[in-house]
Amino acid sequence: MSIFQDIRTAFSRRDNALNQLLLINVLVFVAFLLFRTIIFLATQNRQGHMPVLEWLALPSVPGTLLTRPWTLLTYSFIHFDFFHILFNLLNLYWFGALVREYLGDRRLVSLYVLGALAGAALYLLAFNLLPVFRGTPAILYGASASVTAVILAAATLLPDFTFSIILLGPVRIKYIAAVLVIVSIAGVNGGNPGGEIAHIGGAILGYFFIKQLQRGRDLGRPVQAVGDWVGRLVTGRPNLRVTHRSRPVESTTKATGPRKPGQEEIDLILDKISRSGYESLSKEEKQKLFKASQQ
Template sequence: MSGILDDFKDAFSKRNNGLVQLIWLNVAIYIFTLLLFVTFTLFFKGSNLYYTLLSYVSLSPEPTILLFRPWTLLTYSFLHHINPIVHIFPNMLMLYWFGSILQEYIGSRRLIGLYIVGAIFGAVLAVLAFNFIPYYHQNIVRTSIIGASGSVMAVVFAAATLAPDYSFFLFLIGSVRIKYIAFLLLIISLAGSIGANAGGEIVHLGGAIFGYIYIKQLRAGRDFSAPIEAVLDFFEKLFKRKSEPKIRVAYRQKEASYSSTASSHSGFPDEEEVDEILDKISRSGYESLTKEEKQKLFKASQK
């Protein structure tokens, strides 16, 4: 068990690891809710305490409920149904497949930002649909939405918009371009939007729409995930400052200064320069680096 906890901590200590962090977070929350469900079932039989607690983090399109639980516009996207487990498994599988493509192009921070804003966009679309379309409005009180599918659809459609001809090899089918996989998922969600899981399917459609818009706007120079990236940067710097020692020994500073000078004279970038370049990759992806920054990173790898 300690090994799993060490892996979890390690995933959140690494740079440019947003995809793995999102998957770990979803799995950890799933396990936590599973333990709660089992505990309440065994010791509070007949009690609705578990579902009462779950309602405080699930998305309800009912305005009077949502008004006092605005955080549910996001928290619902990190929750999954306990039974069956097939709710979380395909979501994490698709997040890994398509997120791997996306993270390589746009960077770790933007991937996290896309996941979060995609969840909010899908939630807002569901709230609007249930409040302004009569077909959905009749079930508004009974509707409660959880699942990462809206965020995952945002990642899927962002990847399909960015690299439509990238191919996956599917068992018994062969090589399939991801634009066709995305299109099939869109059709399935559209068909399901008038079924028993209408709320969830509308969130899927919202995520798909946002994923497409996000890449189109990013190419035009507008990053809709920038506010999320700014918040993540703020907390990273905050915790980084807290973890730094307040007192440094004088001879250590001189040694670091000498090392930095020697590094710059030998043509190798110093540690601070490398950290800045790695931070830029995390925020905007490898392709955002200038030619000089790529050369510095290459030289640093030769040390």
């Protein structure tokens, strides 16, 4: 099977959000790498790719942003440095797998998108309101805000889950998340203040996303609704209409498969995970959590 067929297969699956996010980032990175090389060979100009980058990266100037509103999202898929994309995608893979397993594909995508928007919002506020940044045009690109949102979401949901880190051994992910936030705050006065500020925006979103979810409010529903609308627009499938018909009382008591868990049950399970970790769940509780993630 060819690489192109593998990519097509990956995007044709509906339960493959993590791999799809990883692939989009890799494909964009490779496309820009080839584009930069071709431009350099043709023009001998190492900055010949900048017009395309500026068209997709997030500008700090509001007037420019109004002419490029798509950059609020497209910036979160652009990388130029190999170690930048490697670090981001490794973290997205590790922490995204946790979020996907416990909350499902749709909420993982919602976190990625909302993390990008939150990072963009804080970046724009900082560069237009804080005197230290105001008047300094800049652009923002990279998946770091989205990835940070996923990391903080995983750490908020499963604070005592451990990763084995070389030279350190088992480390709880709540400490990994805490170090990441501290490093981002400390880096605001460094060489990449815009990126660090976006990290903080993503971190805040990831934390509140889980806290609101535990209270029964899914902040990702608008993102999911827009995604469903775009999907119907692309595929041409009409909205499904469900007609409810009255049935005899006795027929409603027949078993038709496992019942869907209620929000109270899910909240109790999430609380248990927060206290004791995912490993403390029974098989039945894990099945309920997985079923809820598919709703």
